[in-house]
């Protein structure tokens with residue numbers, strides 16, 4: 001490790017807040033040496049996630065700050081600890097770990113490192129985006145074929161993969177997004193109907209064009225899009241709640257409405273929350289599957305083309321995602 005710098009930088013939460021920029025600092029720390037069974041990885045790409053605000057708010061941590069930030073990253077092995085088999089300096093790997101993304105170097109257990117041919121934007125985008133889409137549709141959504149599947153935030157990091165996966169499973173796919181440019185991309189990815197919710201009312205479109213209802217919804221936006229999804233479910237319909245980005249920046253909206261069972265019982269409908277991290281034992285199987293599909297060209301990763309570089313631009317990247325301007329997965333390049 002003689003050629004490695006003595007220190008590296010990472011983004012840490014020091015003042016937990018939903019405002020990622022205000023919550024975080026860039027700190028310089030000593031370069032660690034990998035212990036037995038560990039790898040030292042030089043980060044090349046880190047994925048940006050809607051939930052970075054939940055991380056900066058401290059929702060994922062039981063301990064006091066500082067907390068490390070970021071989740072998925074791809075990079076190059078620069079040092080290998082004792083008792084590591086199957087990895088050597090120069091190999092490229094993918095890792096998915098809380099706090100493992102926004103840092104120039106990272107120590108990763110070799111058992112948790114996924115070998116990849118090359119760290120690329122597409123492979124980095126696959127880690128959480130495609131993984132969440134496939135796991136949520138399959139495990140919580142019990143996705144089948146010949147159904148009507150609705151994906152909200154369809155042109156986002158998770159949504160773009162969900163559209164392709166639902167379409168390839170033989171479903172009619174509806175996607176929501178905010179701009180005509182995103183809509184064009186969604187049609188290319190396989191959406192049969194795109195609802196540009198800034199131009200047409202989602203509830204009206206669903207009521208008039210899908211009077212039989214929607215069978216499965218992958219819902220990550222919350223508020224109005226959640227309400228329209230539940231209101232337009234078919235009999236035996238399922239809504240999988242993967243997030244509610246429209247409420248990440250502020251306090252929960254408090255509404256007055258009849259209890260949700262009034263909408264569910266008469267359709268034998270299901271509302272189900274899903275976090276991929278609650279199924280750790282299933283991640284390797286699903287990650288292997290989506291990685292294979294991307295490498296074979298059967299799934300295309302939609303990567304946002306706004307460039308962000310290094311720890312200095314992590315907060316800019318997080319704010320870009322939360323502005324809703326991103327088309328596909330937002331990445332930070334190191």
Ligand SMILES: NC(=O)c1ccc[n+]([C@@H]2O[C@H](COP(=O)([O-])OP(=O)(O)OC[C@H]3O[C@@H](n4cnc5c(N)ncnc54)[C@H](OP(=O)(O)O)[C@@H]3O)[C@@H](O)[C@H]2O)c1
Pocket residue numbers: 048049050051128129132153154155156157158159176177178179182219220221241242243244245246247274275276277321322323324325326327328329330
């Ligand atoms: N459960 C899990 O395991 C898991 C894992 C990863 C992500 N997620 C969830 O999946 C959802 C998507 O996450 P992502 O990281 O892939 O982000 P993303 O979809 O790449 O970006 C967020 C998109 O949400 C849309 N959006 C709608 N209302 C918004 C609002 N009020 N503020 C900001 N954006 C809004 C925007 O697209 P339009 O402007 O086109 O609407 C924006 O581009 C989030 O809810 C996230 O928490 C869940």
